[in-house]
Amino acid sequence: MPTPDPASLRAHLLAALPAATASGARVLTALLEDPAAAAQLTVTDLAARTGTSEATVVRTARSLGFPGYPQLRLALAAAGPAPEPAALLTGSLEDPADLADVVTTLAALESEAVTATARTLDLTALAGAADSLHRARVVDCYGLGVSASLAADFDHKAVRVGVLTRLRTEGHAALVSSETLRAGDAAVVVSHSGTTPDVVAAARRARARGAAVVAVTSSPGSPLASGADHLLLATGRETAYRAGALASRAGTALALDCLYVALVQRLGGAASDTLRRTLEAVEEPRSGRRR
Structure with a gap:
């Protein structure tokens, strides 16, 4: 190191x-x-x-x-x-706190998490992850609990630029889906702890099937991190008000946004065309237009 x-x-x-x-x-x-x-x-x-x-x-x-x-x-x-x-914010949840101080402190902690993640993000791993997703036939996205919403956000954006994705936010569904992957596919696995049993097992199954595993986690020494092809680390400080998964949310969102933009760069004009068409598909029912 x-x-x-x-x-x-x-x-x-x-x-x-x-x-x-x-x-x-x-x-x-x-x-x-x-x-x-x-x-x-x-x-x-x-x-x-x-x-x-x-x-x-x-x-x-x-x-x-x-x-x-x-x-x-x-x-x-x-x-x-x-x-x-x-x-x-290290007191108990029952401690009185000035809301102005709460807002200021939380804003500082969010900014701190984003800045720290940006400074420690492995650019080689980021580029390799984007390359793997670009080549993939299908990209599975796994995340449970707080991580589910972050995996869902990445899935939504990737679909909008023409990437075939499958979002799995339930443990057994992730396990089943991982077993259907094949060589050249990819799995984006989001887990703060990197130790959630079903998520780790799904990542291992995906890799055993020949798929590239992109781990987005805050724990570099975790089973998920050690078994990944590409490791993207996110960070954030826990407080009495926020458990680790919530504290790392801003950093994880940044890491996933960076992965998305790197993927779009590789897709080139095809991504812009698909994004335009998917936007039209969403707007058409509201406008009453017919094609």
């Missing part, structure tokens, strides 16, 4: 959160909330502040691509202070 530069360090810290252990997440959170202060701490001080061990701090630094904690400290110092608002 390449060492993050100071400008993208915050994005890499955010991207590492979903897959971190509980102790590792405490270290990452401390680095995110006050990087300038963390840069002044020794490995012993940071371990004590986060209630972890020195070994955990060193492992966290190495998981980010640094040889050790001293190199991470230098990057933290160069990165500067955390952007405003630094306060997170």
Whole structure:
């Protein structure tokens, strides 16, 4: 893993959160909330502040691509202070909160997730995923729970530009559909955790059938990520108000939008023509026109 530069360090810290252990997440959170202060701490001080061990701090630094904690400290110092608002919605759901602060903080968190995803998105993986979808006879789209709406959005856009897709937002339906894929087909699999059993099993079946698997997840170490042909990572911070799947929604939407645009670029004029015709098909019943 390449060492993050100071400008993208915050994005890499955010991207590492979903897959971190509980102790590792405490270290990452401390680095995110006050990087300038963390840069002044020794490995012993940071371990004590986060209630972890020195070994955990060193492992966290190495998981980010640094040889050790001293190199991470230098990057933290160069990165500067955390952007405003630094306060997170970390209280309980019953705690009173000023709505203006809620709106401001949530807007900042959404922007943070989009920026972090953009900075850490693997462009080689993105191009490879778009190529696989462009060549595919059929593209399956899988997602359950919160991920279902994101998979459905991608499916809707892909259909509008002439891609033959099959949306599956129920576990057994995804499993059945994956078994009908064949070599050269593709599956876009959306899962925040990357561990949902039916989704992971469907992705494995699709790949076993010869289809290319595009994983869109927040967990780089998950079974879904490790079994994918193309991995697109999304990120976002959990709060008391938002579980991980909701926190990563903005980042996941960006990753899928980037995949869609890359696919449209490969389709060229055919995509524009199909989009025009599908738009006319939607407008015709309202206008009363007949062809």
